[in-house]
Amino acid sequence: MQKGHCLCGSVQYEFDETQAAMKLHCHCKDCQRITGSGKATVIMFPQDAVKIKGDYKTYASRGFDGSHVNRGFCPTCGSQMFTFVDEIPSQMFIKAGGMEDTSWLSIDFTCWTSTARDWLPADDRMPGFEQNPAA
Numbered sequence: 001m002q003k004g005h006c007l008c009g010s011v012q013y014e015f016d017e018t019q020a021a022m023k024l025h026c027h028c029k030d031c032q033r034i035t036g037s038g039k040a041t042v043i044m045f046p047q048d049a050v051k052i053k054g055d056y057k058t059y060a061s062r063g064f065d066g067s068h069v070n071r072g073f074c075p076t077c078g079s080q081m082f083t084f085v086d087e088i089p090s091q092m093f094i095k096a097g098g099m100e101d102t103s104w105l106s107i108d109f110t111c112w113t114s115t116a117r118d119w120l121p122a123d124d125r126m127p128g129f130e131q132n133p134a135a
């Protein structure tokens with residue numbers, strides 16, 4: 001099991017890193033906006049491989065493919081940590097930046113290379129998708 005938390009520490013989580021399903025960088029405009037940066041690095045897990053302690057809030061929006069995306073963040077410090085997509089209810093995503101130890105982690109691919117910024121280009125050492133993979 002691995003751990004992570006928000007900046008202020010009021011939301012803590014644990015996850016079984018061996019259950020990581022997809023490990024990716026996303027350069028979509030929404031990820032850029034919510035991170036305030038050029039991309040988000042997100043790891044998909046089965047929801048039952050993750051335990052969350054503390055109260056987070058979610059913000060609901062539509063994904064570029066029409067999916068219903070709920071982004072979980074700490075209401076005190078604003079750290080973005082989780083993403084839930086209604087269309088894939090058994091899974092969730094955790095942003096890698098809040099994880100304590102990521103020595104186990106390697107990223108498989110990049111998506112939304114079509115909107116990557118010139119100042120943070122998509123990593124060309126891994127497969128890239130112009131939009132969501134297989135969407």
Ligand SMILES: [Zn+2]
Pocket residue numbers: 006007008009010011074075076077078079
């Ligand atoms: Zn916090």
Ligand SMILES: [Zn+2]
Pocket residue numbers: 026027028029030031032040112
């Ligand atoms: Zn994105």
